[in-house]
Amino acid sequence: TQLLEQSPQFLSIQEGENLTVYCNSSSVFSSLQWYRQEPGEGPVLLVTVVTGGEVKKLKRLTFQFGDARKDSSLHITAAQPGDTGLYLCAGASNTGKLIFGQGTTLQVKP
């Protein structure tokens, strides 16, 4: 069974701080997606990474896919209160479906 483990599960930081969220597995994934979910809403796709070693940037967010395609990270620079939410990674499994990590709840305090 392919699993994705996210860490940390909870993160509470002050506005302006940097942070990194990790998404790890012992299995290889053909691609990995990152979603953000705000309270009362469904998850919304932020980015998809496909190639091992790939780095993608979305304003202050930097996403990296591990060389072996078993892990990924999300780095936020100078976090803002608007970044508050639940961050989910999801891998395209060998059964043809998405497997989701358990999520990282981020709170950015003004």
Added chain:
Amino acid sequence: DVKVTQSSRYLVKRTGEKVFLECVQDMDHENMFWYRQDPGLGLRLIYFSYDVKMKEKGDIPEGYSVSREKKERFSLILESASTNQTSMYLCASGVAARETQYFGPGTRLLVL
């Protein structure tokens, strides 16, 4: 703008009741999904459908059934609701099962 809508944002039901959760997408997607979301467990796939009248069990199908009579509509049915089915239910649609999924706002179900 893509849109997935769910029939209710909040539902309160009694143990043993039959519960219907409806989901509609306007993107002409072949694939539709039902997940439940519980704290610390992420999203777990209940059922998905890859075409009209076609369905496949996900990871936690027990106690649930689904119906897809039209391409745009996917229903989740709890035949006899139990307290352990209290959860947030998310519907999603997508072009392919492993590609980007578009989610509805969720239905928070409380079973008393």
